[in-house]
Amino acid sequence: MSLLKIDHITKQFGGLTAVSDFYLELEKGELVGLIGPNGAGKTTIFNMINGTYPPTKGKIYFDNKDITQNKPDKIAALGVSRTFQNIRLYPESSVVDNVKVGYHLRVKSSFWGAVFHFPNYVKEENYISQDADSLLSAIGLLKKKGELAGGLPYGDQRRLEICRALATRPKLLLLDEPAAGMNPRETVELMSFIQKIRRQFDLTILLIEHDMKVIMGICERILVLDYGKTIAEGTPGKIQHNPKVIEAYLGTEVSYA
Amino acid sequence: MKLDNRKKQRLNIIAVVGFILLVSWAQITWNPFFTRLANVCAIYVIAAVSINLINGYSGQFSLGHAGFMAIGAYASALLYMSPELKEVNYFITPIIWPLSVIQIPFFPAWIIGGLVAALAGFIIGIPCLRVRGDYLAIVTYGFSEIIRFLICNFQSITNGPLGFKGVPQYTNLWWSWGFALFTVIFIKRLIDSSYGRALRAISGDEVSAEAMGINLFKHKMLAFVLGAFFAGIAGALLPSLLMAIDPYYFQIILTYQFIAIIIMGGLGNITGSVIVGSAFAISLELLRVLETPHVLFTLSIPGIPGMRMLVISILILAVILFRHRGLFGQEISWEWLFSLFSRFSQKLRFRHK
Ligand SMILES: Nc1ncnc2c1ncn2[C@@H]1O[C@H](COP(=O)(O)OP(=O)(O)OP(=O)(O)O)[C@@H](O)[C@H]1O
Ligand SMILES: [Mg+2]
DSSP: OOSEEEEEEEEEETTEEEEEEEEEEEOTTOEEEEEOSTTSSHHHHHHHHTTSSOOSEEEEEETTEEOTTOOHHHHHHHTEEEOOSSOOOOTTSBHHHHHHHTTGGGOOSOHHHHHTTOHHHHHHHHHHHHHHHHHHHHHTOGGGTTSBGGGSOHHHHHHHHHHHHHHTOOSEEEEESTTTTOOHHHHHHHHHHHHHHHHHTTOEEEEEOSOHHHHHHHOSEEEEEETTEEEEEEOHHHHHTOHHHIIIIISSOOOOO | OOOOHHHHHHHHHHHHHHHHHHHHHHHHHSOHHHHHHHHHHHHHHHHHHHHIIIIIISOOOOOOHHHHHHHHHHHHHHHHSOHHHHHHHOSSSOOOTTTTTOOOOHHHHHHHHHHHHHHHHHHHHHHHTTSOSTHHHHHHHHHHHHHHHHHHHOHHHHOGGGOEESOOOOOOHHHHHHHHHHHHHHHHHHHHSHHHHHHHHHHHOHHHHHHTTOOHHHHHHHHHHHHHHHHHHHHHHTHHHHSEEOGGGGOHHHHHHHHHHHHHHOTTOHHHHHHHHHHHHHHHHHTHHHHSOEEETTEEEOOOTTHHHHHHHHHHHHHHHHOTTOSOOSOOOHHHHHHHHHHHHHHHHHHHO
16 A cells, blocks of 8 residues: 555645646655646645645545645654745754754653653653754754754755754655755755665655756656646656657756766 | 753752842842832743743734733732731622632732633633734733723622722742742743744744644643743732732733833843843833922923833834844853853953963
């Protein structure tokens, strides 16, 4: 049985149909790319999966549970985490505190325990500190842990968002244009980082990205969206030569070395 | 400079002992005017730190503090005043049974005052905290005024506009500053914990906070109810300090004062709330001269009511214009004190060379 099943969802904003009859099944461990021109509805699909808003029609199943009407916090607790296209960190908090927020959903102590430092809470807090440090060092941000998140360069902010998402220990990770604003060297590092965390945390990943090098380089399967509809689906090799995709999205044929 | 936890704990204990000695010295040797002022400072500190939890740390906008304080003041006074005192106070409309016969010790009465305020916060929070936007500000403003209206009109319970007089004076510096210290430590520990990080995440970005698994309603409610509880305690300390209370004390302007304090001290800055809260209470007293007529060299100056608030408004504007993050960028901590000290001593050594 698949980890995520998106069963023919449609999303309308007033008269605009942003996503229409979208279907996708993700098997555990897959890394699937979602591409399409601006305004195709990619981010809207993420927003429906993580519960930001419910679909107008259709159902979403995660781990065989119907999560269509669930709120984002509930869906996060079930094991779906994400990053945002327009970075949404807590700019006034430190880098490490941003990551630590991701652990909060698994804190078992009540706020009494937290205020009066009950032993169980102290244990949880120690675990959070250690684990947050190891996540930060894996992503190369440990040296900057005390800095304010809002002051980081763009590429670091994107990686910090991934780090925060990992702190929730997701089964499914939704990455919305993680390479946007990164330079070529950072992008290459990001690609190997995504593959590393995928193995290390046993992740299933759905990836939106405009950078074709990333998409073609790491995805096993690609979905192409245009005007809210899936117009093609297949391996990177197949997608590159699909005439519909070339027409709708790539404009002219592009070759990848 | 990094300090290990055991060392910090020892420093904390020393600081608390020093604090108790200082408060005891003040309580025993200061004259009534100064002790009263110091008590008012403590009450302002409790109110400012607690409204900072709601409006500063968790990024909501509540205008309910005067209402919560009124509830704390009246609920506690009704519980600890003696039946005889109540009979004397309610000479126009008699007080209803069983309030007429109930009397409990003042300390549990204060705590119950805080709890009743917290319950009011909980009830207001249920509809308001589920939705985004400024509903909370509007509803808490209305709540605060309605509470005053109810106090004025339910004379058989609250004695209406007459209020209470001759309330026994239980509040002293040990109690008021004890509660202030407890409030500061409680809220500081809360905001330094995982729950505090969640609250700051909500105020930083609700959408991503929720996506990271934080239940917005539950956490906003936590901050709001705790803030209301401490406001209730601050209110409960009032009648037994002033020995009298009436509904006019709890006008919305009281809430504006606390909001002014946390803006000047910095949203989400406890040090600022404590220092500006105390300074505010003191200057309210000192600026009283502006509102009383007096003679300055042969020039007679009429007292203008409202001048105090005008001066304070100008101060707020100045702070917003020049230091919009508040007067205190830095929370006071042992690390900060030690680094200040070492920088200072380095400078001295430099000069001696
Ligand atoms: N909350 C909203 N309210 C109204 N319209 C929306 C909303 N969110 C998205 N849309 C519209 O839905 C369409 C799809 O938007 P979406 O953000 O999903 O596109 P996208 O594929 O992510 O594009 P991009 O590559 O630019 O990020 C757009 O026309 C957009 O204007
Ligand atoms: Mg998008």
